[in-house]
Amino acid sequence: MIRKSSLALALALLGSTAAQAQTETAASNTASRAFQVTGNVPVICAGGALSGGDSTFALGVLVNTTTGLLRTDLSAPDKVLTGAFCSALSTISVAATRMTAQNVTTAAPAGFSNSVDFTATASGWTTTPASVNTAASTNPAATQSRTTPFSGNITVGLSNFATTGGTTLRPVADTSYLGSVTVTLTAAN
Amino acid sequence: MKTMSLIVATALLVGAAPAALAQDSDSAKVSVTGQVAKLCVLGTPSNAVIDLGQMVDTSGARVGKRAAIGNKSVTLPGSFCNFANSVVTVNATALTADDATPAQSGFARAVNFTATASNWASTNAVATTTVDRQGAGAATTGSGSVQSLPKLADIGLTLSGYDVPGDLLLVSGGYTGSVTVTLAPEAVPAP
Numbered sequence: 001m002i003r004k005s006s007l008a009l010a011l012a013l014l015g016s017t018a019a020q021a022q023t024e025t026a027a028s029n030t031a032s033r034a035f036q037v038t039g040n041v042p043v044i045c046a047g048g049a050l051s052g053g054d055s056t057f058a059l060g061v062l063v064n065t066t067t068g069l070l071r072t073d074l075s076a077p078d079k080v081l082t083g084a085f086c087s088a089l090s091t092i093s094v095a096a097t098r099m100t101a102q103n104v105t106t107a108a109p110a111g112f113s114n115s116v117d118f119t120a121t122a123s124g125w126t127t128t129p130a131s132v133n134t135a136a137s138t139n140p141a142a143t144q145s146r147t148t149p150f151s152g153n154i155t156v157g158l159s160n161f162a163t164t165g166g167t168t169l170r171p172v173a174d175t176s177y178l179g180s181v182t183v184t185l186t187a188a189n
Numbered sequence: 190m191k192t193m194s195l196i197v198a199t200a201l202l203v204g205a206a207p208a209a210l211a212q213d214s215d216s217a218k219v220s221v222t223g224q225v226a227k228l229c230v231l232g233t234p235s236n237a238v239i240d241l242g243q244m245v246d247t248s249g250a251r252v253g254k255r256a257a258i259g260n261k262s263v264t265l266p267g268s269f270c271n272f273a274n275s276v277v278t279v280n281a282t283a284l285t286a287d288d289a290t291p292a293q294s295g296f297a298r299a300v301n302f303t304a305t306a307s308n309w310a311s312t313n314a315v316a317t318t319t320v321d322r323q324g325a326g327a328a329t330t331g332s333g334s335v336q337s338l339p340k341l342a343d344i345g346l347t348l349s350g351y352d353v354p355g356d357l358l359l360v361s362g363g364y365t366g367s368v369t370v371t372l373a374p375e376a377v378p379a380p
Contacts, residue, residue, distance in 0.1 A: 029227035029272070030373040033234060035263065037348065037366040039241035039284055039300065041359045044253045085295065087245075087253055087361040149360045151295030187361075 041087060043187040048084035048154065055079070057158055062099075062116060062177060068170040070116060070163045078157040081183065084125070085151035088187045092154070093143040096120040098134035098164060099179035104172050113169040119160040120181040124153050134179070135162060145188065156183055229275060229372035231344065232267040239263060239348055239368070241284070244300060245359050253358040255300065260349040265370065268309075269341040274375040277309040277344060278332045281316040284366035285324035286359075297322035297357040303350035304368045308343060310336040318366070322354040335375045346370055 057076040064071050101114040108114040123129035126144035133139060158181070163169045171177070239261050246256045286298035299320045306314040312334035320326030346368065353359060 027226075027228050027230060029229055029270075030371065031229040031231040031268075032369055032371040033231045033265065034367055034369040035234065035237065035239050035346065037239045037241065037284055037302075037368055039244045039258075039364040041245050041286075041361045041364065042243060042247065043361040044245065044247060046252050085253055085358055087296070087358060148290070148293050149296050149358075150293055151358055 043086070043088040045086040045090060045185040045187050046084060047183065047185055048081040051080040051082055057181070059099075059158075059161075059177075062161075063171055070161060070167070070171060074161040076158055078155050081154040081156065083151075084154050084185060085149070086185055086187050087149050089145070089147050090125075090150065091143055091145045091186045091188055092122055092125040092130045093184045093186065094120050094122040094130040094132050094156070095142065095182045095184070096132050096134050097180045099177040101172055101174035102176040102178050103174050108165075108169075108172050111169060112172045113163045113165045114172050114174070115164040116171060116177060116179075117160075117162050117164050118158050118179070121157050121159065122154050122183045123157070124155050125150060125185075130183075133160065135164065154183060156181060225271065227270075227272045227374065229270040229374075230268060231370060231372055232265045234346075235264045235266075241300075241348075241351070241364075244351070244364070254356060255351060255353045255359065258351045260347055262348075263346045265344040265346065267341065268344045268372060269339070270336070270372055270374075271339050272374070273337055273339060275309075275336050275340070275372060276332050276334075276375050277306045277314045277336075278330060278371045278373065279304045279306040279314040279316045279346070280328055280330045280369040280371070281318050282328040282367045283318035283320040283324065283326065284364040285320070287363040287365055288360065290360075291323055292357075292360055295358055296360050297353050297355060298360050299324035299354060300359070300364060300366070301350075301352045301354065302348050302366070304331075305345075305347045305349070306333065306370050307345045307347065309340065309372075310334040314370075316368075317350065320354070322357055344370065344372075 059074050059076050099116040117135035119133045121129045121131040126146050130144045132142040241258055246252050281304040284300040292298040301318040303317040310333045314331050314333035316329040316331035318329050
């Protein structure tokens with residue numbers, strides 16, 4: 001019985017020695033160490049630069065000088081935002097305010113209107129362009145989303161000019177009708 | 190009886206022999222031997238992670254593109270090889286976006302850099318990554334010159350020369366790469 005115990009002890013010691021030897025041989029003639037390298041890029045959206053020299057859609061004379069009604073051929077060259085980008089998924093929103101007479105501040109008499117509605121469209125960013133109509137009470141198409149980062153040009157155009165209140169109304173005379181269009185890029189996290 | 194006497198005589202003779210060889214002093218030489226294994230050990234680094242931080246300009250002409258990122262250094266103090274003819278090698282993998290989605294046109298999801306392991310031999314180990322804008326490309330390895338003596342030194346690891354393929358916009362998110370420093374015997378060409 002004693003002899004058996006001694007044998008077991010001897011084996012245990014042997015095992016311990018072997019394990020120790022293994023640990024010691026972990027250091028070798030080759031040493032290697034790995035470093036993780038990390039960095040990050042924040043979400044950024046940039047509207048780019050507006051082409052066309054200025055930031056004004058100049059429509060010129062708004063009315064047919066014979067009838068006094070709003071011209072049906074109103075147009076202005078598109079504006080292009082070049083180099084716009086978002087480094088993550090994003091939404092594009094377009095907002096607009098109708099053109100209103102700046103000098104005539106009194107309410108328009110019967111048969112007249114002091115403002116002109118239009119549709120503003122921002123295309124090139126999403127499959128369905130973002131568009132807003134200043135005459136509409138709601139504009140569900142004014143905000144469009146894209147699911148990938150994007151870099152490209154955004155073309156902003158105006159169309160569907162209409163006298164506020166109805167096409168039979170005549171815009172009051174004023175040297176300045178002023179409205180606005182705002183395009184917003186927003187990163188969606 | 191005669192036979193018996195012979196046996197006794199032989200026994201006496203044997204018993205007398207040691208007394209004849211005895212002397213005043215004696216010595217013996219015993220060899221003591223040992224061995225030292227070839228070891229290379231890299232010291233515990235000052236940082237386990239090399240963080241480049243935020244990597245793009247957030248305004249100005251280069252908004253969204255790689256910013257001026259400073260060199261980043263890590264020290265492996267007390268590194269040694271106890272034998273001659275060792276070499277330090279550096280292996281670098283470019284930073285790529287953690288989001289594996291392929292980058293859209295105009296964007297990159299990779300940042301190349303140069304990793305340099307210094308202070309071991311006359312020529313540093315240098316590795317410059319060269320992945321494309323989608324992060325495709327193999328890791329790059331570079332070795333320094335042979336250190337002809339056993340050496341104990343603080344090995345420096347420096348990251349520099351950050352470059353985005355095509356200088357494109359970088360997609361947002363976290364980026365990860367790696368650098369491995371190795372101390373090893375000079376590779377001997379196969380005969």
